[in-house]
Amino acid sequence: MRFAADNRAAFSRVDFNYYPGIFLSVPPSVAAALAEFFNVHVRRRFDARRMLQMHCRLSMVTLPPQDLHPTQCLCHRDQPLLDAGHSIQACILYLFRDANLGGTSFYEPARSEEEIRRLSIDAQQLAPAEFFSTYAMEPRYLGESNQWFTHVGRVPAKWNRSIFFDGYTLHSGDIPQPQRLSADPLTGRLTFNGFFTSRRHLR
DSSP states (O other): OHHHHHTGGGOEEOOSSOOSEEEEOOOHHHHHHHHHHIIIIIGGGSSOSEEEEEEEEEEEEOOOGGGOOGGGGSOBOSSTTOOTTEEEEEEEEEOOSOGGGOOEEEEEESSOHHHHHHHHHHHHHSOHHHHHHHTTOOSOOOOSOOSSEEEEEEEOOOTTOEEEEETTSEEEEOOSOGGGOOSOTTTSEEEEEEEEEEEOOOO
16 A cells, blocks of 8 residues: 555556556566465466466546446456456455445346347447447446346455455446545555466366
8 A cells, every 4th residue: 555655646547448547557576476375375266277377456446427438337357258268367455444435246147148248349339428328327337236237246345355256257346435536545445456367177
């Protein structure tokens, strides 16, 4: 947390995916420690025979609901186009003390895979106004069930709590009070996020 505060000016807007906020790269020693922890303590709990790639970063959700892109109003899977021989795991370490900033929610599709695929494509390709009109939605963070996704679980945020999960599971940041969001690492929704691509076990 102190590293984030000391480097607050180095946070950048996320431009490589639809994360609704800003990020900061971490020192190589931190990334190496996370990779070692995953290999020693976590990998065996998933369909992960050998880790092939890992990346991690500090992140803060900062966007107000009215500025959200359609994709940011949906839950998602990490790297949904992985081939069948690989799996992806994700971790989130909550580095904020205000639990009202929200944890992480998990979902299952409430429509067919084809309908969900079409929704995802339209969220990326349609202009925001057209998407929200077409699907009778409004820009807001997803936090409960709707006509497209069924909310199946929630992990509340807690200072220094870390969770690991299958990145292919539909998930979303749980942001119940977006008015509390901040770009200040000392008061904002600061998390440490990791992503691990692994070979699946032989069948």
